[in-house]
Amino acid sequence: MPSVKEKQVEKQIHLIKIESPINGTIISVGDQIRLNIKLLNEQIIPDSLVLYLDNERADKLNDLSYSILTQDYNLGTLDIKVTAWKNNQRQSSSVSVAIKSKNVPKKLSYKLIKTYNHDPKAYTQGLFYHNGFIYEGTGQQGASSLRKVELETGKVLQSANLGQEYFGEGIALLDGKIYQLTWTSGIGFVYDSESFKKLHSFSYSTQGWGLTTNGAELIMSDGSNTIHFMEPNGFAELRRIEVYDNTGPVRMLNELEYVNGKIFANVYLTNKVVVIDPKSGEVLSEIDFSNILKSSDKNGDEDAFNGIAYDSINNRFFVTGKNWSKLYEIRIEN
Known part of the structure; x- marks a missing residue:
């Protein structure tokens, strides 16, 4: 049976949305992805923001903008997720982009x-x-x-x-x-x-x-x-x-x-x-x-x-x- 703390985590909360990149964006390998996060309520500031790339924790974010370097990722789909925490509650926003070759065959x-x-x-x-x-x-x-x-x-x-x-x-x-x-x-x-x-x-x-x-x-x-x-x-x-x-x-x-x-x-x-x-x-x-x-x-x-x-x-x-x-x-x- 979940504890009171676990029930709080499961409760829906709306904190953030990824504004860019837009879902389905195609980027050349080596280019930077500019990540911009929008607060859904500017009166509610998250306690923390954590970035996940392809379901792996990548970084803790200090502000609402971040540059993702693509040269170390395979061509194809890159899943981007940001999880926001506030008072032991969390909410995530996700998009998927694609990394293409930059070289003409x-x-x-x-x-x-x-x-x-x-x-x-x-x-x-x-x-x-x-x-x-x-x-x-x-x-x-x-x-x-x-x-x-x-x-x-x-x-x-x-x-x-x-x-x-x-x-x-x-x-x-x-x-x-x-x-x-x-x-x-x-x-x-x-x-x-x-x-x-x-x-x-x-x-x-x-x-x-x-x-x-x-x-x-x-x-x-x-x-x-x-x-x-x-x-x-x-x-x-x-x-x-x-x-x-x-x-x-x-x-x-x-x-x-x-x-x-x-x-x-x-x-x-x-x-x-x-x-x-x-x-x-x-x-x-x-x-x-x-x-x-x-x-x-x-x-x-x-x-x-x-x-x-x-x-x-x-x-x-x-x-x-x-x-x-x-x-x-x-x-x-x-």
Whole structure:
């Protein structure tokens, strides 16, 4: 049973309001956030004011204005809360702001090396290269699959179907196992990479879009600007980053590939790939593939550009799209 003192603390009291920044403000990393607090009743002066940043106590405030330094915070959401105390009663005011990159992403170019056949019925959702073969995860209800594809011909050498109820998404290879997401079912599957035998399943609470690995963790996109780092055995979330460029959040992150310490991500419904710092979430560079699909390669049923795979031995990339008839080998240039 709460004491009299605890009951006093629980009692509603109106002391302050955060006037600035306004909720939803976007600030460049390194810039100062000017915090201004308004007294709701100038006759009632709080005994103390305490600032919390991302739920961690940051400082005790001596007046109604304060400068928050942003250089030590990750890109993305920063929760700001000020708690006022008066006669053992408290009241808090909160806002959330977003910290974006201050750097314009570098524009990278590519060189087309070779064009290969690609199954135009494959609704490409995941792609990786391993030991001379292309591995592909396809989507669409009732047509979703995991495939091993001969690079030179586009011939499907091996496949496993997901079942009528699943819409397949991203795939990744880690420690002899292939992991495959589904879109909205909240379930993923683990296969033996040689036999395609289904070993077990795992669950997650977001949508499943793209999947890759840094060799220790699985890295997942969910269609937003958030990237999740997952523990491979139980698929528990270890951490996450929010992806921003110099204009704001970069949403609709789709198929992923981890290359030399960076995350390459298709941006859904665009012809763009962004290169992301996996620690900060900053978009470092971007590549425009608007002209890669030639008129002569079109079959009339093409959907969005999606699918990026990397051959680390030969330093080459492969890109394609949903229901595209071609797979393109490229080299990315600075």
